[in-house]
Amino acid sequence: MxxxxxxxxxxxxxxxxxxxxxxxxxxxxxxxxxxxxxxxxxxxxxxxxxxxxxxxxxxxxxxxxxxxxxxxxxxxxxxxxxxxxxIDTGLRRCGTLAIATSDDTSEELSADMRRWQRLGVRHQPIATKDLADCEPAVAAAVAAGTIREAVLLPDEVQIRxxxxxxxxxxxxxxxxxxxxxxxxxxxxxxxxxxxxxxxxxxxxxxxxxxxxxxxxxxxxxxxxxxxxxxxxxxRPWRGQILLQRTAPGFLRRVINIGAGFDYLIPRPDGRLLVGSTIEDAGFDASTTQTELTRLALLLQSLLPKVSFGPPEASWAALRPGTxxxxxxxxxxxxxxxxxxxxxxxxxxxxxxxxxxxxxxxxxxxxxxxxxxxxxxxxxxxxxxxxxxx
Ligand SMILES: Cc1cc2nc3c(=O)[nH]c(=O)nc-3n(C[C@H](O)[C@H](O)[C@H](O)COP(=O)(O)OP(=O)(O)OC[C@H]3O[C@@H](n4cnc5c(N)ncnc54)[C@H](O)[C@@H]3O)c2cc1C
The missing domain is CATH 3.50.50.60 (FAD/NAD(P)-binding domain)
Structure with a gap:
């Protein structure tokens, strides 16, 4: 053989x-x-x-x-x-809400919409006034004007x-x-x-x-x-993730900000991943307080603070880039x-x-x-x- x-x-x-x-x-x-x-x-x-x-x-x-x-x-x-x-790998169609919170992420979202159109990916722009009905967890962020635009993609998938x-x-x-x-x-x-x-x-x-x-x-x-x-x-590109916990089902879908470099990923058991970074840090795969703080602030800007406790864990690893x-x-x-x-x-x-x-x-x-x-x-x-x- x-x-x-x-x-x-x-x-x-x-x-x-x-x-x-x-x-x-x-x-x-x-x-x-x-x-x-x-x-x-x-x-x-x-x-x-x-x-x-x-x-x-x-x-x-x-x-x-x-x-x-x-x-x-x-x-x-x-x-x-x-x-x-x-073993259940957790593969499931969870859908995502792609949002823009700034001029830059708005441009990224427009570019993505053109790509989705070209490829035939199902996507549906949601008026901000209707957003809280679609994803109640972000109602406060909508009211505060943090979320400027949103597009629903029902076919995004996650795995564990x-x-x-x-x-x-x-x-x-x-x-x-x-x-x-x-x-x-x-x-x-x-x-x-x-x-x-x-x-x-x-x-x-x-x-x-x-x-x-x-x-x-x-x-x-x-x-x-x-x-x-x-x-x-x-070459290595470091990425860091912060793990929080919410009530299961509190956030229904993945939230991608702009081109999806930043995101919130809710797991069915209430775990919530807040990511990520793309850093040129050589082969150093440690987390940094600066980036974990930025991720914590990102989370606070999108979900009400009472909906999650202190961070459960954080980690970093190296993506292989070319x-x-x-x-x-x-x-x-x-x-x-x-x-x-x-x-x-x-x-x-x-x-x-x-x-x-x-x-x-x-x-x-x-x-x-x-x-x-x-x-x-x-x-x-x-x-x-x-x-x-
Ligand atoms: C924060 C973060 C978020 C990500 N999110 C996603 C996502 O949502 N979706 C997605 O598809 N991808 C995502 N990725 C990217 C994905 O994780 C990587 O592209 C993928 O894991 C690369 O897998 P790999 O097997 O090539 O490398 P690795 O997982 O790094 O494995 C490399 C292996 O090589 C071994 N090795 C290295 N050198 C030696 C040696 N000298 N001798 C023996 N063994 C050696 C290591 O021990 C290890 O077993 C993410 C990555 C990060 C860091």
Whole structure:
């Protein structure tokens, strides 16, 4: 049976491992960090609304097409994961209220409306006088004039990332995937254009061999690629989240402010996530008092203070970004059995099932079921293996 070694047990690594194991490969996942330290665990778990129907208009960009495919796969995966593991990943259509609270967020909302129109995403502008009927929790913010415009999108979806990760891991185990946890990959040995083995800091298994190797190391992928002499930039973008609690159902929908960089995500059990930040802080994944205070003030500006207690928790993690904002998926240049899947930035949870399918197609030598040429690693690589600028 051919085997594959995957570096990274975030949502991308686990999804690919699950897909490959489902196709009969023997899979080993090597990872360094506990789940709570990962972007995949820290994520809000919002999936932007997609249009109804089976396809997008031809004007859709490659990323919009890929997102649409992945969105559809998520419903299937959630059902399979529940059947295989008994874990409910919390996938549900919760809807969102996209609001503008300033000139900038009003412009962002107008741009989004043009995109929703182009793609056929269902959206309905709500007059501010009707907003309190639609979402009673924001009545005070409407009365105070904080919310200037609002658009209702019934098809936004949310998932609970920690549960989704737990379900993926349980499904992988069920399918025979082997896990080497708390192990750091420290070297990649190559010969004749192939990766021969991994070197690790695990003294019990310092060397690991496999037929295929796939790097899914999130924001740290660039560091591993330099071990192969490749320079494909993936930089970390820190995001922080504040966890509050309200009465279950107090806030009915997700609230996205402007382009959705700031948001409130209500969970059915009353947990309320207030996010987020997009910070260039290198590999520092700690929270900062300045940003947590800003998020607390954001919450106070939208919901009545009496409706939530003191913060329950806060966390930060590093999103894997790329210079053009697109994921990097495919074969590593010049390495016959080396693969890369990273750079999913703000959408790794959403894009994970489609990523798993096309990566498994490639690793198994099958034609890709979905288009992903636009995300090839070559686009970020200069001919000499160095960055083009
Ligand atoms: C605050 C926040 C909110 C977000 N909200 C959303 C959202 O609502 N919707 C959405 O779709 N996405 C969201 N994202 C983005 C999403 O979380 C990421 O795109 C996704 O989690 C990236 O997954 P990954 O598996 O590539 O990386 P990670 O989850 O970072 O996993 C990387 C893995 O690589 C391993 N690794 C790294 N280096 C080594 C090494 N040397 N040796 C061994 N293992 C190594 C790590 O241990 C880890 O297992 C959010 C992210 C953040 C931070």
């Amino acid at each position: 051919p085997n594959c070694c995957i570096i990274g047990s975030g949502v991308i690594g686990l999804s690919i491992a699950r897909e490959l194991a489902g196709r009969g490969l023997s899979v080993t996942v090597v990872s360094r960090d506990p789940p709570q330290a990962l972007a995949s665990w820290a994520a809000g778990g919002i999936f932007p609304a997609q249009p109804p129907g089976d396809s997008l208009p031809p004007t859709a960009t490659p990323l919009e097409q890929f997102t649409f495919v992945s969105d559809r796969l998520h419903s299937e995966w959630a059902r399979q994961l529940r059947d295989e593991t008994g 990332p920690p549960r989704h990760l737990a379900a993926l891991r349980a499904s992988c185990q069920h399918r025979g995937v082997e896990f080497l946890d708390a192990v750091s990959v420290t070297g990649l040995q190559t010969a004749n254009g192939r990766i021969e083995a991994l070197a690790t800091d695990d003294s019990t298994r310092p060397i690991l061999t496999a037929d295929q190797f796939c790097i899914t190391a999130g924001a740290w992928s660039e560091k591993l690629l330099t071990l192969l002499g490749l320079h494909i930039p993936t 210079p053009d904002g697109l994921p990097v998926l495919g074969q590593l240049p010049g390495i016959a059995n080396g693969w890369l899947a990273t750079g999913h930035y703000r959408a790794g949870l959403h894009l994970s099932p489609a990523t798993a399918v096309v990566m498994a197609d490639s690793i198994c030598g099958e034609p890709a079921r979905h288009a992903f040429e636009a995300f090839s690693p070559e686009r970020l690589l200069a001919p000499d293996g160095l960055l083009p600028h």
